Structures are given as structure tokens and as C-alpha cells.
Amino acid sequence: MKRNQPVExxxxxxxxxxxxxxxxxxxxxxxxxxxxxxxxxxAPEKPIEINLNINIKQEVVxxxxxEAKNLIKQExxxx
Amino acid sequence: xxxxxxxxxxxxxxxVASPALAQRDPAYAAARAAxxxxxxxxxxxGAVGNQGAAIEAMVRDINIKRKAAYTRQVxxxxxxxxxxxxxxxxxxxxxxxxxxKYMTPSGTWATRGAGAPTRDGRCL
Numbered sequence: 501m502k503r504n505q506p507v508e509x510x511x512x513x514x515x516x517x518x519x520x521x522x523x524x525x526x527x528x529x530x531x532x533x534x535x536x537x538x539x540x541x542x543a544p545e546k547p548i549e550i551n552l553n554i555n556i557k558q559e560v561v562x563x564x565x566x567e568a569k570n571l572i573k574q575e576x577x578x579x
Numbered sequence: 580x581x582x583x584x585x586x587x588x589x590x591x592x593x594x595v596a597s598p599a600l601a602q603r604d605p606a607y608a609a610a611r612a613a614x615x616x617x618x619x620x621x622x623x624x625g626a627v628g629n630q631g632a633a634i635e636a637m638v639r640d641i642n643i644k645r646k647a648a649y650t651r652q653v654x655x656x657x658x659x660x661x662x663x664x665x666x667x668x669x670x671x672x673x674x675x676x677x678x679x680k681y682m683t684p685s686g687t688w689a690t691r692g693a694g695a696p697t698r699d700g701r702c703l
Contacts (some may be wrong), residue, residue, distance in 0.1 A: 521697065554621060556662045558701040564658055565703050568667040571652060572674070577603055577667040579670060 588657030607641065610634055617680030617688055618671045620699050622649065625689050627680050669702030 572579045603611075610616045615634055619625045623642045626634050650655045651664045672681045675691040683689050 551587055554661060554665045554699075556665050556701060558659060558703075560662050561666050561701050564663055564666040564668070567652060568663065570668050571648060571667060572670060575648055577601060578641050578648065579667075 581646045596598065607636060611679055614678065614680045614690065617672075617682060618668065618675055620665065620668050620684055621661070622666075622671065624670030625682060631678075663700075664684065665699075669698060672696050672698055673702070 599696060607616075610630075615630050616624050616638055617627050624638050626638050635642055645664070645667075646660065648665065649660045653660055653663050673695060673696065675681050677691050677693055679691050680688050681696055683693055684699045689697060
């Protein structure tokens with residue numbers, strides 16, 4: 501704050517300083533808040549290999565079920 | 580040809596004619612009982628976690644034979660290998676003994692209990 505200045509100028513300077521500080525604060529907040537929301541993502545060590553998207557309708561299961569049961573009976577060694 | 584020879588021939592014929600893999604290999608049976616290998620929903624066998632080279636090789640060998648069997652079954656073009664394998668997988672999981680391992684639809688290994696196993700909704 502500078503002395504020997506008219507009151508109006510001092511007030512304006514204060515307000516200007518306030519404004520600048522507010523802007524600085526907002527800027528800081530703008531930078532800090534997203535950082536606080538950062539999420540650390542780490543890829544798993546082994547590749548994920550899940551083959552569960554098998555394209556089959558239940559009506560096909562109905563149709564094949566008997567043959568599948570027979571196959572298991574006929575070749576028990578591999579099942 | 581005398582009778583002994585004919586009898587021996589008959590025995591040999593029966594032995595050759597019987598299914599090539601009538602019973603589970605003892606190593607396979609032991610691995611199943613120990614929960615080292617388990618049934619997967621896609622109709623193939625899987626090693627439960629890291630089981631070492633011997634078990635992995637056995638699993639690979641069995642799955643090759645299973646795939647060959649599935650392929651023969653769909654040779655008439657009625658379904659895809661994957662569809663037949665899935666249907667067989669439904670049955671295989673249903674036929675697991677308590678204590679054996681199987682994979683649930685979510686991809687996690689589970690131990691078969693006394694009740695019904697957790698299977699894909701399309702299984703019968």
C-alpha cells in the first residue's frame with residue numbers, strides 16, 4: 501500500500517489487489533480441484549483373456565443338448 | 580486255426596474295438612480331484628491359476644482332443660464348433676463332482692458344492 505495517495509486511489513488499489521488475489525485463488529482452485537479428482541489407472545500385469553462372449557441362443561442349446569450328453573458318455577476319457 | 584488262436588483273436592478284437600479313451604488318465608483324474616484343473620463354460624478344461632508346465636501340457640492335450648470331438652459332431656453343419664462346445668460345457672459343469680473346480684459365467688473359479696453350479700442362463 502502506497503502512502504500519500506488520495507483515499508479513492510488507495511481503495512481502488514485495494515479492490516484491484518482483492519480482484520487479483522481472487523483471480524489467483526480461482527486460478528489455483530481451477531488447477532487444484534481437477535487434480536484432486538485424478539484417478540490412478542494401472543494396467544494389470546497379465547493380459548486379461550476372458551472368452552465368455554459365446555454367441556449362442558438357448559434354442560440351439562436345446563437342439564444340441566442330447567448329442568452333447570451322448571458325446572460325454574461315449575468319450576469319457578477326455579471329459 | 581485252432582480254438583485257442585480264435586479265442587485270442589476275439590479277445591484282441593474286443594480290446595481294439597473298445598473306445599480309445601475309455602477312462603480318464605490317472606494324472607487327469609488326480610488333477611481334477613485336487614482342484615488344479617476345472618471345467619469352463621466354453622466346453623474346455625482350464626488350469627486353475629498357475630499349475631506348472633506338466634498340468635498346462637495335459638490341459639492343452641485334453642482340449643485338443645475335445646475340440647476334435649466337437650468338430651466331428653458338427654461335421655454335418657448343424658451347428659458351429661463353438662455352439663456344440665458351449666452346450667457340452669453346460670453339461671460338463673453340471674456333472675462336476677463336489678470339490679471339483681468350475682468357472683462361473685463371470686470368469687471366476689468356483690468349487691462345486693452339493694447344490695447346483697452357477698451356470699450361464701442359456702444352459703438347460
